[in-house]
Amino acid sequence: MAKHISMAVIRRLPKYHRYLKDLLERDIHRISSKELSEIIGFTASQIRQDLNNFGGFGQQGYGYNVEELYNEIGKILGLNNVYKTIIVGAGNLGQAIANYSGFQKSGFEIKALFEANPRFIGLKIRELEILDVEIMEDYIKENDIKIAVICTPKESAQDVADKLVRAGINGIWNFAPVDLELPEDVVVENVHLTESLFTLSYLLNEKNKATK
Amino acid sequence: MAKHISMAVIRRLPKYHRYLKDLLERDIHRISSKELSEIIGFTASQIRQDLNNFGGFGQQGYGYNVEELYNEIGKILGLNNVYKTIIVGAGNLGQAIANYSGFQKSGFEIKALFEANPRFIGLKIRELEILDVEIMEDYIKENDIKIAVICTPKESAQDVADKLVRAGINGIWNFAPVDLELPEDVVVENVHLTESLFTLSYLLNEKNKATK
DNA sequence: TAGATTGTTAATCGATTAACAATC
């Protein structure tokens, strides 16, 4: 049985992935936990512990092969899969996500944008037509959509989530400032921008107090 | 001397703030840690511990006054201040942030957008003119800007950050997928969207393995 | 082989939870 991996570890994986890609682009093919520690800012001990949750990717006396480790972490993150994705809410944020090519490159294929406001329906973002949220459930079922990105105002987010769940979505990337109520087999990742900004505000305040 | 507050606690504060606002809007004026626990999903014990880092806001036998607690947490987060803010990078994401009225309402006054691409310079987003990033340093100094939001591609983010630091900015809200090198008196809060999406991807994968 | 560095166990540190006396 697979060992339980804590969220703290999981959230470090994408960062390893990013730094390893960087190293590859700089043509560095071998790295020790100590060297990686110096550029990524985690302790060498933590890096070895983290990686050993998933298997022994290193070699004593040598370190880690950058390309191999990059690929392995990619697999652990599920980046070898392709996920059909839709975006709900075609406001600025929805459009920004639709336009960011990095997500597509990582295997998140954005198939359509949905919107409730009739003024937007029928318009196009890149190649993507904006569709009426009324037909969303059918679209998800017919096109085997796995992931939905919620970029609606908070008032409609739970409603949209309920529709997504009914249509059989597996995962939700939620940008609305609410905590969605979901069945436990649906995975959710929240991006609460206001909470992030308020954290910055707290830290700024702290700093100002310290200087006084 | 002020007691040290851990990041875990700090990151929960905006969530308390959000739920307390909700309660106020629903005309609930009094709440116990136990009741709050049930709606916010932290343990009652944790809630009391968290709040007591900042002072005794409750009353034995009664609980907490919602409005008072909401205001106190707002003050702790520094939301009674107004911060002059600029956005660097006028792509979709920069525009999305400029257009979101919630940030303005919380005291983050967006004063200008800066952009390197001449095609965008001079255009307007709402009332905001897009300015040339070349004049950014002077603008910051002349207008007493405290916060900058970085929405540039990753290649220019560190360069922009260096300019911001030189001009005397206090805090950076960074959306570029890099870890910025900054002097320690400049506060930074990262929003790494790709890391968030990859976390969702991991969790989806995990779930699928479990069902098999 | 000698040196380097992993994988892994043990020790430490910090955060969360439990318990309960204080008190409204």
Added chain:
DNA sequence: TAGATTGTTAATCGATTAACAATC
């Protein structure tokens, strides 16, 4: 007053760091 619920101390749990034998 009796009941409720906080503030706070103590216990537990989990995550990070240190140490070192294994081994390339």
